[in-house]
Amino acid sequence: MAIKEIPTEECYMPGSAACPGCPATMALRIVFKAIGKKMMMIVPACCTAVIESMHPNTSFNIPTMNIAFEAAAAGASGVEAGLRKQGKDDITVVAWAGDGGTYDIGIQALSGALERNTNFIYICYNNQIYSNTGIQRSGATPYAAWTTTTVGGKTEYRKEMGEIIQAHHIPYAAQACISYPEDLYKKIRKAKQMKGPKYIEIMAPCPPGWRFGMERTVEMGTLSVETGAWALYEFENDEIKFNGISKLLLEEKIKPKPIEDWIKLQGRFRHLFIPKKDVKKLQEIQDHTNQIWERYRKCYL
């Protein structure tokens, strides 16, 4: 698929409250293009609720409902039931939440909705932090990353949300990244055609949160995939298929770039390089990444 095949119509209206270089609006544009106007979006507390901009205006030309931080999937379940009762079966219900609202506080509502077989798409844009409230750690924050609540670096590894989702054996789940818009578009289109619960997670590098220059958002996403810090895959009928660069990495057809190539560009890892390079910790991170891929190979090859 070529970029020019992605529809021109925009439901994201310029002039929002998003930071310059925001990965969330980048991804939202693709989601709106892939699903079209016949959708209803549920947004919990997160950056996106701010990006929508202030009453009486909104930057989203899509019916959107804001709801409490923990309640994205619960809200979506209600909206889906309401639409079903009215016989409106041509409207795609989309819950759109951050990693805090997904990995942490929203996980029980999400798990419940998946278990109840709710017909909706849950999309998590994963910027690996609580960015809206000023960069606190989440369950998605990687090991050693600085946040305002992990000064000196996070001491735990991030959780594998993808595998928690897979344990629900839903019809479709996928991991994507803002740097691969055609791939993201295809995954959303596919989810839209299917019945039942669908989950898509999008890697979303955040310039102020990760401390990199706002012109480098796309680059930072590409590197997350090329170094193996993030994997692109689809999970369908209980079968997992890696795709794009991640497939080549899984099959060892190419070598991953050193994880250092990705983290050295992010100010949140600065303490690993200044005043002195922390070779031991960098090796630890590399070893952990290698271990994850070894496990992927054992399970999915």
Add this chain to the structure above:
Amino acid sequence: MKKYKVKTTISYPKKGATGKTGNWRVFRPILDKEKCVKCLRCWIFCPEATVIRNKDNSIDIDYDYCKGCGICANVCKIKAITMKRESMDK
């Protein structure tokens, strides 16, 4: 536009809901139409939807709202977009 009479807070879609965000800009993307090969990378990656895609896949930039992030210039493989500092005398 259809307005709804229900007792809850409703916002309506508007371009520039946070104002003319073009005045956030420090650097301005300048497009060289001669160089551009219409690959649309800048269009798909612009976080603000301010790279406008025309019918013939040529592009223009909406300076009223472009926040000057520089992503368009960064993703353009042939460097048809360059970032220039906004002049003080505007």
